[in-house]
Amino acid sequence: MKKIIIIVIVCILLAGYYLLVDNKSDIDNPPDSTQIDQTVQDNTAPSLAQKDFSDMGFFDDGYEIVEYIRTSDGDTASFIVDRLNVKVRFLAIDTPETAKENAEAERWAEEAKEYTREILENADLIILEKDRKDDSYDKYDRLLAWVWVDGELLNYKLVEMSLATTRYLRDYHNHYSALLDIEKEAKKTELGIWSE
Secondary structure: OHHHHHHHHHHHHHHHHHHHHHHHHHHHOOOOHHHHHHHHHHHHOOOOOOOOOOOOOHHHHOEEEEEEEEEEEOOEEEEEEOOEEEEEEEOOEEOOOOOEOOEOOOOOHHHHHHHHHHHHHOOOOEEEEOOOOOOOEOOOOOEEEEEEEOOEEHHHHHHHOOOOEEOOOOOOOOOHHHHHHHHHHHHHHOOHHHHO
16 A cells, blocks of 8 residues: 555656646747747738638628639739629728839739739639628729638738738728738838838
């Protein structure tokens, strides 16, 4: 009986010792700031609602799975929406303008357009989200939408990649805080549009 008690006591002491050593190593080797920043950044990214989107319509349900047609600009692309070819302006962001009849392309315009084109062309699933508190169309009759590509918000990714600024962003928009937060972080990088 004494041997069993001694063995139990030794096991308890050893377990306590290993717990102490393990906790001390966490104190001596805290995660570096890049790990902390990455965690914070990942937590601020918007996430797509967990729903069955297969039978949803953009105007009735607020979401629709769409087919990509072409990219016009970094923040504008055409999709099949409700069986129609529709030009869509990405909500609450603005990328530099590509070349027009009387104007040259702005700096970073081609990079933004190419990024958008590549993401959309290689997408497995594109879902448009309507912001129910905003207008459906802008003054150029383009449909306004949040663009989800394989579960990631393209509007957000363009700002994160320093290829777009927030624009016409209202505090009632679905992803207002996330866009403001990521723009603040993007500015700190001094890359892309923030390198000027």
